[in-house]
Amino acid sequence: MIYKTDAVVLRKNKISDSDVILTLFTRKLGKVRAVAKGGRKPKARLSPASHIFVFGEFIISKGKELDRISSVDIHESFYKIREDLSKLAYASYFAELCDSVIVEGATNNRLMDTFLKVLSLITYKGEDFELIKLAFQLKLLNYSGFKPELTRCVSCGNMTFKKVGFDIYQGGLICDDCFLKYHKNAILINPTMVKVMNYLLKADITISVKIKLKPSMINQLNGIMDRYIQLHLERRTFKSLEFLNTIKKTN
Ligand SMILES: [Zn+2]
Structure with a gap:
């Protein structure tokens, strides 16, 4: 056939x-x-x-x-990606992420389209690669059934927050009460970060990567998402991510 x-x-x-x-x-x-x-x-x-x-x-x-x-x-x-070490490092990581969530015999066209969009962004546009990485990670988690819970407390369902915690193991937000009671491992995050993550999840990636964010916020969110992905995709190491981190250190 x-x-x-x-x-x-x-x-x-x-x-x-x-x-x-x-x-x-x-x-x-x-x-x-x-x-x-x-x-x-x-x-x-x-x-x-x-x-x-x-x-x-x-x-x-x-x-x-x-x-x-x-x-x-x-x-x-997309040959330009293969001619630039930094572009190659980011795009290789995105390809490895796709490889780790897609399966034989099941389509995932929303993810495929998003992957093609980020390949174009990396090839032709000057957007911040760290922001593209963050947006792509969130989209991929959403389209493969691993989306973090970003509207209610993962522990009690509470939707109002004075302070916001994020528990990587539980996979989402933690409210003040639960934070004090059970989730000593959760980290406190800036409420703006929740808004940013929700926006990146929903908006088209070619548009969302144009938002201006402080590099420190992008860094902190990247740190959270790298650990979240490592834990929830049950893949201990992404060779391409190690490569990417090595490149970042030498630049
Ligand atoms: Zn709670």
Whole structure:
């Protein structure tokens, strides 16, 4: 059987001197792993498509064990990302995040569209990459069923707050009463941070990343979301995040 679908490359693994396996985020079938014959040979037909972030229409034949890519009509290669270490580091982390939440046979087109939007933002616009990271993390959590609770106390359901706590383990806001009683591990956060997170969750990512925030607030929110994701996606390490943090230190 042969099928045709729009897809973006999330990962590339070499399997021989000439061939690679591409992990694809497809519009019709969710995650697909498929062999690109000759993907490592510069002159091969599939070589231009055998790169991370390439977006195109893939024609794939179903195999017994692994599917095989027959041809690709590239819509956008996002090659500029691969030429800039900082862009590459951020976009690789976003690709690894997608890879960790999507599954075979289940579509997640809201996430795929958001991923394509951030690839465009990183390629063509000058927005703050740390803010893009924060917005993408929240969107991804929302579209994959791991959204933090940001309207009521996760412990008692209370919706009024004098001070606001955030409990990474419980996955959301903690009210004053519960904070004092049970949640010594929760951290106090600025109420504006809750508004920011709710806005980033709801608004279109190409618009929301234009808001102006203090770098200290973006940093603090990034710290919270990195730990939240590590805990709730049950993935202890994201290699691409370690790479990203190394790059940030050297800049
Ligand atoms: Zn409470």
